[in-house]
Amino acid sequence: MAAGWLWRRLCQQSVFPGNYASTILQKQCSLLNCALMGTRLAGSHVDTQEPKTNPLVSVSDEPETLYKRLSLLVKGHDKAVLDSYEYFAVLAAKELGISIEKVHKPPKTIERLTLLKSVHIYKKHRVQYEMRTHYMCLELKYLTSSTARVYLEYVQRNLPEGVAMEVKKTKIEKIPEHIKEPVWDTLPQVEETEIKS
Amino acid sequence: MAAAAARSLRAVPCVLPAASRALHTSPACLKARAARARVGKGDRAVTYEQAHAPHYIAHRKGWLSLHTGNLAGEEGAAERALEDAFLRRFLYGTFPGMLADEVVLKRRANLLELCLLLARGLAPAKLYFLVGYTETLLSHFYKCPVRLHLQTVPTKVAYKYL
Numbered sequence: 001m002a003a004g005w006l007w008r009r010l011c012q013q014s015v016f017p018g019n020y021a022s023t024i025l026q027k028q029c030s031l032l033n034c035a036l037m038g039t040r041l042a043g044s045h046v047d048t049q050e051p052k053t054n055p056l057v058s059v060s061d062e063p064e065t066l067y068k069r070l071s072l073l074v075k076g077h078d079k080a081v082l083d084s085y086e087y088f089a090v091l092a093a094k095e096l097g098i099s100i101e102k103v104h105k106p107p108k109t110i111e112r113l114t115l116l117k118s119v120h121i122y123k124k125h126r127v128q129y130e131m132r133t134h135y136m137c138l139e140l141k142y143l144t145s146s147t148a149r150v151y152l153e154y155v156q157r158n159l160p161e162g163v164a165m166e167v168k169k170t171k172i173e174k175i176p177e178h179i180k181e182p183v184w185d186t187l188p189q190v191e192e193t194e195i196k197s
Numbered sequence: 198m199a200a201a202a203a204r205s206l207r208a209v210p211c212v213l214p215a216a217s218r219a220l221h222t223s224p225a226c227l228k229a230r231a232a233r234a235r236v237g238k239g240d241r242a243v244t245y246e247q248a249h250a251p252h253y254i255a256h257r258k259g260w261l262s263l264h265t266g267n268l269a270g271e272e273g274a275a276e277r278a279l280e281d282a283f284l285r286r287f288l289y290g291t292f293p294g295m296l297a298d299e300v301v302l303k304r305r306a307n308l309l310e311l312c313l314l315l316a317r318g319l320a321p322a323k324l325y326f327l328v329g330y331t332e333t334l335l336s337h338f339y340k341c342p343v344r345l346h347l348q349t350v351p352t353k354v355a356y357k358y359l
Contacts, residue, residue: 075268078255109269117229127229132255133269161303161310162263164271 065145069101069170072138072155076163082136085163089138089155096151101139108134234359242355244298264304277304280339288313291331295319297353309339312346316353324349 072089076082086103093100110132117125143151152167159165232251234243249258262281266274281302288300292315301312311331315324328345335343 075265075270077260077268111269127231131267131269159305161305162260162265164265164268 066172067143067145067148067169068141068172069168070140070143070148070151071168071170072140073106073166073168074136074138074163075133075165076136076160077132077134078162079134081160081163082134085160086136086138088158092155093138093140093151096147098140098147098151099142101141103136103138106135106137108132237359239358241359242353243357243359244354245356246299248357248359261299262302264302284311284335287335288331291327297350307341309335309341309343310346311343313348315347315349317349317351 074082074085074089076085090100090103110130112128112130114126114128116123117127140151148169156165229250234241234247246258246261254260262277264273264277265271266277284302285300288311289296292313295315295318297314297316303310303312319327324347328347332343332345
């Protein structure tokens with residue numbers, strides 16, 4: 001499966017010329033023939049007339065909502081886990097072509113508790129516990145709703161255990177019609193009437 | 198003359214702070230005893246997990262139960278703690294005398310993953326049955342998918358002898 005994915009990437013980047021690619025493909029076919037009889041390798045150029053309709057892809061005519069900023073705040077107890085997750089999320093965004101605004105680490109919050117050490121009396125002897133929460137904020141800019149959905153689904157499915165995520169989306173909307181021009185220009189001209197006292 | 202000396206001492210301002218040394222003794226019952234294996238004769242084998250005190254968590258130890266309940270701004274810490282206690286007792290009873298180390302519980306979205314380290318004492322067929330039994334029973338009990346990851350070791354790994 002990994003070989004097929006790599007092969008597809010190479011074909012997209014068109015590193016190898018056509019003839020070389022077909023010979024490599026035949027060698028690959030012969031090597032994997034025993035296990036994959038009758039199956040089609042991912043990226044194999046088989047000329048078929050049937051159109052490939054992926055059931056997971058939906059096409060609609062509605063205009064997509066545009067997001068100015070997608071802010072992911074990731075919280076965890078372990079800093080090493082957050083660091084590796086940051087590398088993974090940034091890599092995923094780069095592969096999907098999403099522009100990253102900034103990646104910053106807000107300072108950690110420590111929640112401390114001071115409890116009595118003993119079950120009964122001994123008020124002067126206490127025990128202190130603390131819970132540290134480390135943060136990592138990833139801000140992406142200028143996304144469409146479908147891109148945001150795909151990226152969020154991928155990134156959230158691979159969220160490690162013990163790590164929480166908060167997502168904030170900033171939408172871009174058109175300025176409403178009634179604000180575009182000042183009010184005093186739109187009102188009809190009122191004739192001044194003299195007030196006779 | 199003693200009175201004159203005392204008067205002169207009182208006249209000179211005392212620059213030194215009150216320097217006194219006291220010995221702080223704590224009775225044995227007030228020492229911290231949580232999750233610490235006390236030193237004994239030297240014949241008791243102790244695993245890496247048991248040998249380290251809780252202040253070594255995040256420095257030399259990892260976490261045994263991974264969930265988001267204890268993070269700032271998240272809820273459900275008490276429920277997770279109760280579930281953890283029940284799961285550890287349940288697994289301790291289901292695999293009698295075979296747990297080589299503490300169970301590691303991982304929670305990811307709805308999924309609950311239990312990672313066990315077992316000493317080899319049962320036939321593999323019986324182990325498979327027990328794995329299936331725990332998975333189905335716990336998933337019906339907690340209404341969430343439960344996965345059990347097993348690893349067998351020849352014997353308990355001793356880090357120290359206390």
